[in-house]
Amino acid sequence: MLCGSMILTCAFLACVCSCEKAPDTSEATGYFDTHSLDPSLHGDISTYTLSIVVMDPAVLTAGLAYNGASVALTAGGGTPPYNWDVHDSTLGSIAEKNGPNAVYQRIQAGDNVVILKDNAGNRAYVTIMQPANPLIISPPTISDLTAEGQTAVLTALGGTPPYYWSIANSSIGTLSSYSGTPATYTRFESGAGTGAGTNTVTLIDSAGNNVTRSIPQP
DSSP: OHHHHHHHHHHHHHHHHHHOOOOOOTTTTTHHHHSOOOGGGSOOGGGGOOEEEESSTHHHHHOOOSTTOEEEEEEESSOSSOEEEESOTTTEEEEEEETTEEEEEEOSSSOEEEEEEOTTSOEEEEEEOOOOOOOEEESSSOOOOOSTTOEEEEEEESSSSSEEEEESOTTSEEESOSBSSOEEEEEOOSSTTTTOEEEEEEEEETTSOEEEEEEEEO
16 A cells, blocks of 8 residues: 555656746846846945056056156055065066055166055056166256356266266366266366366266266356
8 A cells, every 4th residue: 555655656746847847048048238237236346346546647658767766556446455566576666555555666667567466366457668768967958167166966867777977087077976876066176277178977877878968167
């Protein structure tokens, strides 16, 4: 009798299973093509998107023109705490960092990439253009140095540091430093009127480039 009941039960279940239809999912196809995601139903979606905000937008198109130039950066979105890094530390570095804020500083020419990583493992990148620039001495012209002890401050820009200075005639002028930047030129008198003339200062960078600047001493 028990065996007969089990046979009838199994037969009934087989019938039910065979008669049940598979769910129709055709209406679900393309649902999100016509239904936009409502952010209000899903919290702050921006926290899942990590980005780097360059505080000076001009840098994105013009880059950092000279060694030592810097730009402020801020983390957007993501999950704190943040970690800042660079692709090539010989081209630039993170000079300052404080949580979501950082300052990137150029070391030498060559495009570099700043890398931001958040606590969830997300990453964001921004490329900082760092064009090569010709070696120059600033200012472009020097006013007349008419008396002993008058000075002119010379600043090296561009090129490839470190920098080295030399002067053509050390009897009528001297430099405060012959390496680095800036350097101060001082008119020198070894005797009455002997400092008169035009002196020439030469700037040389580590790549062998050089430029000169005339110092008028009437």
